[in-house]
Amino acid sequence: MSIILKITDLTKTYPTGTKALEGVSFTVDKPQVVAIIGPSGAGKSTLIRCINRLVEASSGEVLLGNTDILSLNSRQLRRARRQMGMIFQEYNLVERLTVMENLLSGRLGYVGFWTSYRRKFSKKDFADAFELLERVGLSGYQNTRADALSGGERQRVGISRALMQQPDLLLVDEPTASLDPKTSRQIMRLIVELAHERGMPALVNIHDVGLAQAFCDRIIGLTAGKIVFDGSTRQITEQVLTDIYGEEDWSSTIRKIEEENEVGAE
């Protein structure tokens, strides 16, 4: 199998002195859904932001296919970014744009300024957009403004925007952390199904171990900027979880369950 994503010895030290990543290496060589789990502050968000360079890594290497991401100039980076679709915890839709315009913004890397300014995208782009809306269960929502949608609906638009890019890789940062438990499961299922349907690998940051186990093919455990576990979902044991989360973090896990119950009761 050809290598899709190869990360070697990636480190990131923020200007504040925080060492968010310390020598992270792993390879994704088949279209699988990889969960990255770990306590809050472990460096999960930093890791996936270093891959599309929303955050500049301090050292290391990121290979996407044959492209050495960290050495690209800004023009080349734009081209590389369109191959990586990103999905966010806070959805990050442009609120005053319609659902359709949010989807079309996934095509910005492929068209020139005037085309995008006049919203004159190709017929195929529009066809893809309508097909995606139907697939994620938002048929008929194309003219709705993004700020009129519920959380779950927004995340569906966020997923569609990422897929409009026809990416080779999905980068997903806590897609369910702002959603209730039922919607969380629906959204995770949707992401995983779409990734498998399209033969597209995905890196999914998620702190909810249950969701990771239920939906993902492979799990990477990150603690204090280092990988402490990398294996298939079946290999997760209580010992592994203790390695990843440590003693003091169990309390936050318990609190999270309480929060879920509150949200579920609404």
Next chain:
Amino acid sequence: MKKLPEWHRIRIIDNPVIRQALVIAGIIYLFWSMSSLDIDWVRVGKGFPRAANILAHMFPPDFSRWQLLLRGTIESVQMALAASFFGMILAIPVGICGATNLAPKPIYLAARAVIILSRTFHEIIIAIFFVKIFGFGPVAGVLTLTVASTSFISKMLAEDIENMPSGQLEAVRATGAGFFQFLNYCISPQALPRYLGVSIYRLDANIRHSTVVGIVGAGGIGQVLAASFSRYDYDFSMAILLTIMSLVFLGEFFSNWVRSQLR
């Protein structure tokens, strides 16, 4: 009788000597400054009948020279409109460059320097300056109000952009969008309503300010007003003041109505 526990009120200055010394110093300073200002109480006394006299001459207001009045009013409104328009255009690049989350540090600092510098001096001072350069008339007025409008609108725009949630900016950047696409798909839809609101507010302010800069000779109805005062045409001055009042009321009303339509 039993001795009660000690209590005291809280003063801004605890020490009574310092407190009373400060009060006395304040009173002395007041007297000294009065005497050094050389206020001529006789003249102040004469001012009241003179004020009554002027007021008496102001009524009834004289609208007979309505053509001059109308021309001044139209000139003021046109000055305000032109200055608001140029200000709106210039504020876009200045505002974008003045937002930390969009512009690199040197450009950001340059843009902020422009904004601060143009806010340093009051419109009257800028107007005097432009009247010296371009002579009496509306050109100086338009330029003055353009400077003021640009700095006002661009400051608001820059702050609005800086307050945008970083996630939306990240998301559009992450699609591989170019800078102008990013402006078109992310910044502009989010900033537009407020930018228009601020611009309309500025138009309203420009109508008011256009009457003021006229007094130093920068055109518009203010210049007509200054001329009428210097010719002791108080009844005409009153007509002008009433016109300015209704103009400002109309401007305020229009600006509030437009802003209520934006969301």
